Amino acid sequence: MAIHSKLPTLGSSIFSQMSQLAAEQQAINLSQGFPDFEPDNYLLQQLSYHSLHGANQYAPMPGILPLRQQISRLVKRCYQRTINPDTEITVTSGATEALFVAIQALVQPGDEVIVFDPAYDSYAPAVKLAGGSTVHLSLQAPDFSVNWQQVAAAINSRTKLIIVNSPHNPSATVFNHTDWQALQALVCQHGLYCLSDEVYEHMVFDGAPQLSANCYLALAERSFIVSSFGKTFHVTGWKLGYCIAPPALSAEFRKIHQYVTFSSFSPAQYAIADMLANQPQQVSGLAAFYQQKRDRLVMALSSSRLRLLTSAATYFQLADYAAISDMADVEFCRWLAIEHKVAAIPLSVFYRLPADSKLIRFCFAKTPATLNQAAEVLCQL
Known part of the structure; x- marks a missing residue:
C-alpha cells in the first residue's frame, strides 16, 4: 500500500x-x-457510585451541567472571573483533545501559529493537520523567558494564533504579570487569538501568584483556555479536561468536538463534579x-x-x-x-x-x- x-x-x-x-x-x-500513586479515595468512591447508579451512557456533548457549573465556580474562586457554564465551558477527553480541537477550530490553510520552544509535542502536528504552519521562537535556559519584542517582530499578515503554556512544560517556569500584559497587548493590537495551555495551573510554588489568561479579560475574550482534571486529581488515565472560551469561539469549538469524541467518560464527570463541590481543598x-x-x-x-x-x-x-x-x-x-x-x-x-x-x-x-x-x-x- x-x-x-x-x-x-x-x-x-x-x-x-x-x-x-x-x-x-x-x-x-x-x-x-x-x-505513581493513587488518587483521593473519595474520588474513586464517587466514580464507583455513579457507575453503579446509571451514569454509564453518553453525557451531553458539552459535558454534564453539574461539572460545568463547578468549573465556573472554580474559575470564580481562583481568578475572580464569571463565566457562563452553558456557553463558555466544554468538557473534553483530556487536555490534548481540547488543544487539538481549538487549533482545528481556528487555523485555516496558510495561517501561521506562533509557539515557544521548548513546546509540548502535540501543538505542531495539530497545526499541520489544519493546514497551517508553526513559527517557533526559542526560549533559552536557565530562565526560559519570552522576548516580547521578538514575538512582535514575528507577527505578520498570516499570523492567526499564539500558543502559550504557563505553568510551562518542560521548563517549570511561569508567566508573570508583565508577560500576560505583553501577550494581551499583542493579541488585541493585531487581532490575533490565543490558545492558553494551563494544565498545571494549580501547581505554582513558593507563594507566587496563580495567574491565568482568565485574569486578563481582553485576552480571555480572544482565547481558548485549556486545563486538565487528569493533572489536578492525579487521574491522567481518565483523560478528562475542559476548554473555556467566549460563546462564539465555544460554538466553533463544539462543532469539531462533537465529531472528535462527542462526549467524555460519564461516571468520571459526575465524580469530579462531586470532588470540586465537596473537596475543594484538593485543588487549593x-x-x-x-x-x-x-x-x-x-x-x-x-x-x-x-x-x-x-x-x-x-x-x-x-x-x-x-x-x-x-x-x-x-x-x-x-x-x-x-x-x-x-x-x-x-x-x-x-x-x-x-x-x-x-x-x-x-x-x-x-x-x-x-x-x-x-x-x-x-x-x-
Missing part, C-alpha cells in the same frame, strides 16, 4: 518511547508525566502537595553532580548533567535508563531546532519511596 502520510516525519512520541524503555529495562520512570492544596515533592527531590539530589534549575511550577524538574557526561541528551537518557535504571526526558525533543544544552527533565509526581530510590541512583553518577 502506498500511503501518503499527513505527518510523514512523526513516529511515536518521546514520552511513549521513554516509558516503553523504562518498562523494558524495569527502570524507575521519572520520564512521562504521570503520578495542590501547590503545597507538589512543592513538598519538589523539595524532597531537590534535597535528595543535593549531593549529586546534577545541577538543578529552579522549578517554579508543574511537577517537573530540569537538571543539567554536563558535569557527568558529554553525551547528547537523547543518548544520555537512553544510557541512564539502560545502564542505571532511571528514565528521564531529553529537553532537545521539545525544540524544532534543538538547543545545545545538557538538560533533562524529571517528573516528581511520584511517591517518596520512588523519589528516594531514583535519587540514590542519580547521586552515584
Whole structure:
C-alpha cells in the first residue's frame, strides 16, 4: 500500500518511547508525566457510585451541567472571573483533545501559529493537520523567558494564533504579570487569538501568584483556555479536561468536538463534579502537595553532580548533567535508563531546532519511596 502520510516525519512520541524503555529495562520512570500513586479515595468512591447508579451512557456533548457549573465556580474562586457554564465551558477527553480541537477550530490553510520552544509535542502536528504552519521562537535556559519584542517582530499578515503554556512544560517556569500584559497587548493590537495551555495551573510554588489568561479579560475574550482534571486529581488515565472560551469561539469549538469524541467518560464527570463541590481543598492544596515533592527531590539530589534549575511550577524538574557526561541528551537518557535504571526526558525533543544544552527533565509526581530510590541512583553518577 502506498500511503501518503499527513505527518510523514512523526513516529511515536518521546514520552511513549521513554516509558516503553523504562518498562523494558524495569527502570524507575521519572520520564512521562504521570503520578505513581493513587488518587483521593473519595474520588474513586464517587466514580464507583455513579457507575453503579446509571451514569454509564453518553453525557451531553458539552459535558454534564453539574461539572460545568463547578468549573465556573472554580474559575470564580481562583481568578475572580464569571463565566457562563452553558456557553463558555466544554468538557473534553483530556487536555490534548481540547488543544487539538481549538487549533482545528481556528487555523485555516496558510495561517501561521506562533509557539515557544521548548513546546509540548502535540501543538505542531495539530497545526499541520489544519493546514497551517508553526513559527517557533526559542526560549533559552536557565530562565526560559519570552522576548516580547521578538514575538512582535514575528507577527505578520498570516499570523492567526499564539500558543502559550504557563505553568510551562518542560521548563517549570511561569508567566508573570508583565508577560500576560505583553501577550494581551499583542493579541488585541493585531487581532490575533490565543490558545492558553494551563494544565498545571494549580501547581505554582513558593507563594507566587496563580495567574491565568482568565485574569486578563481582553485576552480571555480572544482565547481558548485549556486545563486538565487528569493533572489536578492525579487521574491522567481518565483523560478528562475542559476548554473555556467566549460563546462564539465555544460554538466553533463544539462543532469539531462533537465529531472528535462527542462526549467524555460519564461516571468520571459526575465524580469530579462531586470532588470540586465537596473537596475543594484538593485543588487549593495542590501547590503545597507538589512543592513538598519538589523539595524532597531537590534535597535528595543535593549531593549529586546534577545541577538543578529552579522549578517554579508543574511537577517537573530540569537538571543539567554536563558535569557527568558529554553525551547528547537523547543518548544520555537512553544510557541512564539502560545502564542505571532511571528514565528521564531529553529537553532537545521539545525544540524544532534543538538547543545545545545538557538538560533533562524529571517528573516528581511520584511517591517518596520512588523519589528516594531514583535519587540514590542519580547521586552515584
